[in-house]
Each structure stands twice: as C-alpha cells, then as structure tokens.
Amino acid sequence: MTKTILNPLPAPTWNRLGVNQANISLPEIPTQGWGESSTRVDAPIDSIQLECPGFSALESGGGADLDCFLRENANFHLHLAVKEGTEGMILIQHTLEEDHPHAIAHLTLRARPHSKITVIEVIRGGVSGSIHGSLAEIQAGEDAEVTLIQLQMLSAAARSWSAVSATAGENAQICIYRAALGGSSVLGGGKCLLPGTGSAFEARTIYYGDGDTILDFSDTAVHTGRKTRSEIHAAGVLDGNCQKTLRGTIDFRRGAVQGVGHESEDVLLLSPDVRNRTAPLILCGEEQVEGQHAASIGRLDEAMLYYMASRGIGEGEARRLLALAKFAPVLDALPPDLRCEAESYLERRLPS
Amino acid sequence: MAEKTYVEEISRSLYDFRDAVNADFQTDAGLTKEIVAHISEEKHDPDWMAEFRQKSLAIYNQLEIPRWGPSIDGLNMDNIVTYVRPKTDMKGTWEEVPEDIKNTFERLGIPQAERASLAGVGAQYDSEVVYHNLQSEVAAQGVVYTDLESALTGPYAEMVREHFMHLVPPTDHKFAALHGAVWSGGSFVYVPPGVHVEIPLQSYFRLNAPGAGQFEHTLIIVDENAYLHFIEGCSAPKYNVANLHAGCVEIYVGKNSRVRYSTIENWSKNMYNLNTKRAVVEENGIIEWVSGSFGSHTSYLYPMSILRGDHARMEFTGITFAGNGQELDTGAQVIHLGKDTSSHIVTKSIARDGGVSNFRSGVTVTKHADNSRSSVSCESLMLDDRSRSDTIPVMDIQTDRVDVGHEARIGRISEESIFYLMSRGLSEEDAKALIVGGFAEPIAKELPLEYAVEMNNLIHLEMQGTVG
Structure with missing residues (x-):
C-alpha cells in the first residue's frame, strides 16, 4: 500500500524533527463499509440552495491524500450555495453512537457575492472504533463572509480527520474556528487561497489533549491577491502523554502586494510527559508585505498563580481558570448553548 | 512614476x-x-x-x-x-x-x-x-x-x-x-x-x-x-x-x-x-x-549546539545576505539535554536582486532538560520583489518545565522610516543605507572590529532612486 502523506509541511525541513508530515495514518475502511451517519442538519433559512457537486476546489491543508480519502468515503454529503446578499446559519450535528459509529462528511459551500453564512459542525459521542471525517470546500464570492466552526467533543474512543480548503474572492472573508477538545487521534488541515484583492482569512484553533492523545494540525494562508490579510492563531492545553504538532504557514506569493499575515501559538503544558512540536512558517516571495509569527510554550505563569492566590483563588482553581482562558478565542464565537456545552465538556475533562 | x-x-x-x-x-x-x-x-x-x-x-x-x-x-x-x-x-x-x-x-x-x-x-x-x-x-x-x-x-x-x-x-x-x-x-x-x-x-x-x-x-x-x-x-x-x-x-x-x-x-x-x-x-x-x-x-x-551539561548555554548571532543567483539556507540548531540550559538565537537576513535567503532552525528540548529556556528571533528584509525569503523554524518540546519563545518578522524598508529620516535632513539614499546598516548592526557589533569592517564592506550598499 502506498504511504499516504497527511498535513504536509509546505516547506519541508529536517526529518529528525518529525514535522514534515503527520504521524497519523488514514483509518482502515471497515469490512462492512461505513454505514449511514446519524447526521442532523438545521438550516432555518430559505436563502440556501442545494447544489450539485463538481465544485472545483484547491487542495486542503490536510493534503491531496486526505482530500481524496474523505471525498471517496463520505457517508454524508451536503452541497450548498448561499444566495447573493443573504445571511444565514447552518448547524450540522454528528453523533457517533453504537448504530452509527462513523460520520464522514463532504461539504461544499459556495457563498455568492455579498452573502454571509455561518456553518457550525458539532461532533459528539464516540464508541470503540468511531471515526469522524470532514472535508469542507468553500468558495466565498465578492464581499461574502463565511464562518466555519468545528466543535469536536468526542470521547477518547473516537478518532477524527478534518480538512478544509477555501478560496476568497475580492474583499471576502473566511474564518475557520476549530475546537478540538476530544478524541484519541485528531488531525485537522486547513488551507485558504486569497486571490481576491482585500480578502482575508482567519484560522483559530483551540485544543486539549491528555492521555495518549495525538493531535496534528496544519493551517496555511496563501496570499496571491493585493492587500490580503491572514490571522492564524492557536492555543491549547496539553496533559498526560499527549503529542501535538502544529504547522502554521503564511505564504506570500509574488504579487501579494501589501499583504499582512500574523500567526501565533500559546501552549500550556501540564505534564512533563507531553510532546509539543510547533512549526510556524513564513514563506515570502513578495517585497511589500508584513509577516510576523510568535510562539510561547511553557507552564503556567507562577506570577499569575501568585496573584490569583492573593485574590483568594486556590491554586487548583486558578490553574483551571487559566487553562480555560486558553479556549476563549474559539468558545466566544459559539452560540450560548453550544458554548455552555463546550465549557461543561472541558470542565469534566480538565484535571482537577 | x-x-x-x-x-x-x-x-x-x-x-x-x-x-x-x-x-x-x-x-x-x-x-x-x-x-x-x-x-x-x-x-x-x-x-x-x-x-x-x-x-x-x-x-x-x-x-x-x-x-x-x-x-x-x-x-x-x-x-x-x-x-x-x-x-x-x-x-x-x-x-x-x-x-x-x-x-x-x-x-x-x-x-x-x-x-x-x-x-x-x-x-x-x-x-x-x-x-x-x-x-x-x-x-x-x-x-x-x-x-x-x-x-x-x-x-x-x-x-x-x-x-x-x-x-x-x-x-x-x-x-x-x-x-x-x-x-x-x-x-x-x-x-x-x-x-x-x-x-x-x-x-x-x-x-x-x-x-x-x-x-x-x-x-x-x-x-x-x-x-x-x-x-x-x-x-x-x-x-x-x-x-x-x-x-x-x-x-x-x-x-x-x-x-x-x-x-x-x-x-x-x-x-x-x-x-x-x-x-x-x-x-x-x-x-x-x-x-x-x-x-x-x-x-x-546550521551550526548545532548540544547542551549536554546542566546550566550550559548557547548563543547564535547570524546575518545572511543573498544576492543574484544565490540561495542561502542558513540558521541554527540546538538540543537541550541538561537541566537549566538556555539558548538564544538572533538572526537577520537580507535578500535582494533575485537572491533567496532562508532561515531555518530547530530547537529541541528533551525530556530531562528541566527549566530550560530558549528564544529565537529572526528578521528578514526584502529589498525587491524578485527576491525571496522563507522562515522555517521548528520547536520540539518534550517536557513541561520550559520557557520557549519565538518571534519572526519579515518585510521591507518602511516608507515611514525613510520619510522620518528625510525629514531630519538625510537624502533618501543615505536614509536607506542607514536603515540597512542599522538592520545589520546587532550582528556587526558581535564581531572583532576588523571583521566588522570586512562585513560592512561586504554589505556595502548603494541606493538610488525613490521608493517604488
């Protein structure tokens, strides 16, 4: 069997560092097939049309092998177009349970000019052998705004692979919020092409890993148009023997005049046995750009703990509060009910 | 124009x-x-x-x-x-x-x-x-x-x-x-x-x-x-x-x-x-x-430093200047093995006239390198739109008792800086030369005087024209 490459680093480096590609393989196809998913869709607006597939998208951040796998094995399909000048929200909920342990979704979304759409994908449950997969292919037309929020709250019995590819037209804005809070093996790869003048991409990832969890993320912004912007930010908490790899790439192609890109990561390490790998790349073939990245990796700030203790907050509670604060950038984007659910989920999972 | x-x-x-x-x-x-x-x-x-x-x-x-x-x-x-x-x-x-x-x-x-x-x-x-x-x-x-x-x-x-x-x-x-x-x-x-x-x-x-x-x-x-x-x-x-x-x-x-x-x-x-x-x-x-x-x-x-002993320290200060026909892939690597070890990497790179100047680094903090600290800072200056400069840093952290920071910046000579210096009486050419010289200065000051002079000779730049 040919070795598949997932989450490839756009500019490879020393193999010994283990970041050139994910250390996660594709799942085996069950002998009885994937079966049906138990996915529910709520789309309470009439501005959304069903569209035929055949959507031509670029490769996702997960790489061609992952895209191909998800496309070919999807057991849930949703192909949508949002009418020009309209707004709406779609809620997609996958629950992995005994009768429906697999949900592999293929979503295509075309946001026509001046439309605004939010897609929330919630993934819950998980029994032994559960698989979640998601391929989202997005095209945002002129002045369109697309927000994709993926809230994954799986049990440790489940594994998850998700890929996003997006293209932003003139002044379009695409936001990908990824909350990877559960699962034993989690891979997420996003890529956004910014050919439209003034287009923007925002990717925010939060993650929590404990036990023997393996987390692997890769997000890339490809600036080709003028005055394009990208913001790629990640924050998370690692505990137990968790291994996490994050690749963030801002790729300024020639012609991306006045492009601006920022990326950052803030990692809180709670165990001496975690392994955290970070590869924040800036690739630059254009002179008139501004690119920055920053990373901060370490334990809780002792000074902050001391301050909180001086305000009457015990050390354990202070640690929980500071850990929870890492997740705010994505949880804040959720509707109140989902935010409460996510916070409760985290409260249960974070060490006391 | x-x-x-x-x-x-x-x-x-x-x-x-x-x-x-x-x-x-x-x-x-x-x-x-x-x-x-x-x-x-x-x-x-x-x-x-x-x-x-x-x-x-x-x-x-x-x-x-x-x-x-x-x-x-x-x-x-x-x-x-x-x-x-x-x-x-x-x-x-x-x-x-x-x-x-x-x-x-x-x-x-x-x-x-x-x-x-x-x-x-x-x-x-x-x-x-x-x-x-x-x-x-x-x-x-x-x-x-x-x-x-x-x-x-x-x-x-x-x-x-x-x-x-x-x-x-x-x-x-x-x-x-x-x-x-x-x-x-x-x-x-x-x-x-x-x-x-x-x-x-x-x-x-x-x-x-x-x-x-x-x-x-x-x-x-x-x-x-x-x-x-x-x-x-x-x-x-x-x-x-x-x-x-x-x-x-x-x-x-x-x-x-x-x-x-x-x-x-x-x-x-x-x-x-x-x-x-x-x-x-x-x-x-x-x-x-x-x-x-x-x-x-x-x-x-990419010089590599292996910090084997406790409290061992590494500092890397580097500048790379790539011109026409050159592809210079430079940087540093460090492996923290001992406790309380520290590393500090500061680099500057300049690419011009179609040159390619890449920064590559690898910071590894192993499981037993408790209380280690590492900081990486790289800045790249692009002098035209035919050149290229990539920044490829990687951090591999295998313990929680660390303090690791990283920052990178890429861009061109800011028009505001040139404007400011010109408002203080400098010609545009002098302003640009001063900015490029200042960009390289943190590296030059680490060299013995005669080698700093040689380095300055090597990055002798002549500017003309106005900002495009």
Whole structure:
C-alpha cells in the first residue's frame, strides 16, 4: 500500500524533527463499509440552495491524500450555495453512537457575492472504533463572509480527520474556528487561497489533549491577491502523554502586494510527559508585505498563580481558570448553548 | 512614476582574483574507492583513518541527497576534484611560504591581521594547510594550535582519534559522509584547563583550483575553565564550474568554559557550501556562534549546539545576505539535554536582486532538560520583489518545565522610516543605507572590529532612486 502523506509541511525541513508530515495514518475502511451517519442538519433559512457537486476546489491543508480519502468515503454529503446578499446559519450535528459509529462528511459551500453564512459542525459521542471525517470546500464570492466552526467533543474512543480548503474572492472573508477538545487521534488541515484583492482569512484553533492523545494540525494562508490579510492563531492545553504538532504557514506569493499575515501559538503544558512540536512558517516571495509569527510554550505563569492566590483563588482553581482562558478565542464565537456545552465538556475533562 | 530601490552588486574584487593552478598533486575528478585510497596514501593516513575514509565512502553511497533544502542539482560529484595539494608543505613563517601563495594571503590581509590582532593563524590553500603559527606566549600556556594532519600522528594523536567525527558522524547526512571520506586540511586546537586565550586564533581557507572541493576539518577541544575565540574566514575566486566546500567543525566545550566561534563566509558564487558545524557543551559551558554568510551559490549552514551539561548555554548571532543567483539556507540548531540550559538565537537576513535567503532552525528540548529556556528571533528584509525569503523554524518540546519563545518578522524598508529620516535632513539614499546598516548592526557589533569592517564592506550598499 502506498504511504499516504497527511498535513504536509509546505516547506519541508529536517526529518529528525518529525514535522514534515503527520504521524497519523488514514483509518482502515471497515469490512462492512461505513454505514449511514446519524447526521442532523438545521438550516432555518430559505436563502440556501442545494447544489450539485463538481465544485472545483484547491487542495486542503490536510493534503491531496486526505482530500481524496474523505471525498471517496463520505457517508454524508451536503452541497450548498448561499444566495447573493443573504445571511444565514447552518448547524450540522454528528453523533457517533453504537448504530452509527462513523460520520464522514463532504461539504461544499459556495457563498455568492455579498452573502454571509455561518456553518457550525458539532461532533459528539464516540464508541470503540468511531471515526469522524470532514472535508469542507468553500468558495466565498465578492464581499461574502463565511464562518466555519468545528466543535469536536468526542470521547477518547473516537478518532477524527478534518480538512478544509477555501478560496476568497475580492474583499471576502473566511474564518475557520476549530475546537478540538476530544478524541484519541485528531488531525485537522486547513488551507485558504486569497486571490481576491482585500480578502482575508482567519484560522483559530483551540485544543486539549491528555492521555495518549495525538493531535496534528496544519493551517496555511496563501496570499496571491493585493492587500490580503491572514490571522492564524492557536492555543491549547496539553496533559498526560499527549503529542501535538502544529504547522502554521503564511505564504506570500509574488504579487501579494501589501499583504499582512500574523500567526501565533500559546501552549500550556501540564505534564512533563507531553510532546509539543510547533512549526510556524513564513514563506515570502513578495517585497511589500508584513509577516510576523510568535510562539510561547511553557507552564503556567507562577506570577499569575501568585496573584490569583492573593485574590483568594486556590491554586487548583486558578490553574483551571487559566487553562480555560486558553479556549476563549474559539468558545466566544459559539452560540450560548453550544458554548455552555463546550465549557461543561472541558470542565469534566480538565484535571482537577 | 517612482523608481524602485536599486541595490548594487557587492564588489568582490578583493576576493575574486585567481592564481594559476600549480598543483603538486591532484586526484582525478569523481569519487571512487581508489580515489579515496589514493588520498589516504598521499596523506600517509594511519590505518584507522584509511579505514574510516572507506567506511565513510560506503555510507556516502548509501545516503540520499537531502530533499528539504535548496536544489543542489548543479553539483555533480563526478566533476569535483576532491584533493589538490599545492606545491609546498606547511611553513611556520610567511617568508617560507611560496611567493604566489603568500601574495594571495597578503591580498586577503591575513599576515597583517596576524601581526595586528591574532594569537595564531592557520592558512589553508586548496586541500592543504600551507602556514601555521602560534604566538610563543600562548604556546607556553600549553595551547596547541596546529594542522590536523600533524595532530593525527603527534602527541595528541589519541585525543584526535577519540574526538574526530564523533560529534558529526559520517552517518549524520550525505555530505558528512563525503567529508569523512575525503577530508583534508583544517586545524586542531586544544586549550588546557584554566587557560584563557585572550587574543583570537584564526584559520583562513582559500580555494583556488576550479572544479575542486575543499573538505577541511576543524577540531577544537577546550578543557575546563578555559576560554577561546576562534575565527574562521574563507573565500575563493569565481569560476564557471561548480566548486564544493563540505568542511566540518567539531567543538568540545568543557565544564565552565566558553568558546566563541566567528565566521565570515565569503565563498565565490559558483560554490556549493555544504558545511557542518557542531558543538557539545558541558556543565556551565558557553558556546557563542557569530556567523556572517555572504558568498556561495548555494549554502546549507546550521551550526548545532548540544547542551549536554546542566546550566550550559548557547548563543547564535547570524546575518545572511543573498544576492543574484544565490540561495542561502542558513540558521541554527540546538538540543537541550541538561537541566537549566538556555539558548538564544538572533538572526537577520537580507535578500535582494533575485537572491533567496532562508532561515531555518530547530530547537529541541528533551525530556530531562528541566527549566530550560530558549528564544529565537529572526528578521528578514526584502529589498525587491524578485527576491525571496522563507522562515522555517521548528520547536520540539518534550517536557513541561520550559520557557520557549519565538518571534519572526519579515518585510521591507518602511516608507515611514525613510520619510522620518528625510525629514531630519538625510537624502533618501543615505536614509536607506542607514536603515540597512542599522538592520545589520546587532550582528556587526558581535564581531572583532576588523571583521566588522570586512562585513560592512561586504554589505556595502548603494541606493538610488525613490521608493517604488
């Protein structure tokens, strides 16, 4: 069997560092097939049309092998177009349970000019052998705004692979919020092409890993148009023997005049046995750009703990509060009910 | 319409002069068992070294060319002459060095620098060291500074054997294996316990022969509580064929010792510079790398520091300047093994006139390196839209008791800065020159004065026109 490459680093480096590609393989196809998913869709607006597939998208951040796998094995399909000048929200909920342990979704979304759409994908449950997969292919037309929020709250019995590819037209804005809070093996790869003048991409990832969890993320912004912007930010908490790899790439192609890109990561390490790998790349073939990245990796700030203790907050509670604060950038984007659910989920999972 | 910033080509006349090739002996081009055996024979290798070379060659033939860096497709080992011996043996005074070779080093200012500010000098011409000298006062302290071939069979033979290519084994990568097979020349330095070599030592490497390779090996052992500043310089005339430099530097920094290793790399633009540098640092030891990369067609250069002892420290300060036809892939690597170790990497890179200047780093903090700290900062300046500059840093953290920070910035000369300086009475050209000079200044100040001047000469920029 040919070795598949997932989450490839756009500019490879020393193999010994283990970041050139994910250390996660594709799942085996069950002998009885994937079966049906138990996915529910709520789309309470009439501005959304069903569209035929055949959507031509670029490769996702997960790489061609992952895209191909998800496309070919999807057991849930949703192909949508949002009418020009309209707004709406779609809620997609996958629950992995005994009768429906697999949900592999293929979503295509075309946001026509001046439309605004939010897609929330919630993934819950998980029994032994559960698989979640998601391929989202997005095209945002002129002045369109697309927000994709993926809230994954799986049990440790489940594994998850998700890929996003997006293209932003003139002044379009695409936001990908990824909350990877559960699962034993989690891979997420996003890529956004910014050919439209003034287009923007925002990717925010939060993650929590404990036990023997393996987390692997890769997000890339490809600036080709003028005055394009990208913001790629990640924050998370690692505990137990968790291994996490994050690749963030801002790729300024020639012609991306006045492009601006920022990326950052803030990692809180709670165990001496975690392994955290970070590869924040800036690739630059254009002179008139501004690119920055920053990373901060370490334990809780002792000074902050001391301050909180001086305000009457015990050390354990202070640690929980500071850990929870890492997740705010994505949880804040959720509707109140989902935010409460996510916070409760985290409260249960974070060490006391 | 505004005219684009124009940056002139660096004048290389100081370095770009050729001597007639007048070799005493040279191997055929290519790399075979027979050629490697011939080098062993010519160099009177001890048996273990002859065997080591052949093993290295076997490893070379097994390993693949790295797939992650700049292209080295233009390098064909079948065309590279791996050993060229000049018509002289090593001398201890410049008067004894043959006139043509001496003139070369005179033009490069090496004897003058030795008189003015160095405690010892080694000068290599093609594959062999032609001059080596150490001030008698320094030698009297027990400091050893000699060519590596002499050390192989002299009183330090055992020490050399224990340390040679132990930090950079031939299995490390293809060009380390190549080095193990055909190395020639280079220096051996030993600083005894408690000795501070107050004035720097310098080795200068000159490659004159077209189509040749230079594979010098520098082995530095600094014992406990000692200090050394070692300076490395290199240059070559430009030819229309590819030349290859695959040198190797191994530095052992003893407990409580400090070593500063400064390099001004100015190879010609037909050179493939695939150099490997590595240091291991014991308890409370410090390694400081100061690196200026200006020459070469293609460079792979990332000094690695292994912080083995508790409280060991590493500092890397580097600048890379890539112009037309150059792809310089430079940076640093550090592995934290000991507790309370720290590393600090600061780099600047400039790309202009279609040049490619990449920064690459790897910071690894291993499981037992509790309370380690690491900071990486890289800044890149793009001077036109035909150039390229990539930043590829990686951090691999295997414990929670760390403090790791990283920042990078990429951009061009800000129009606001130029405007401000012009509002204070500077011409636009002067404003740009001042900004570029200021960009490189943190690196220049880490160099001894005369080398800072050389670096400033190398990045001498002439600006004209207005901001595009």
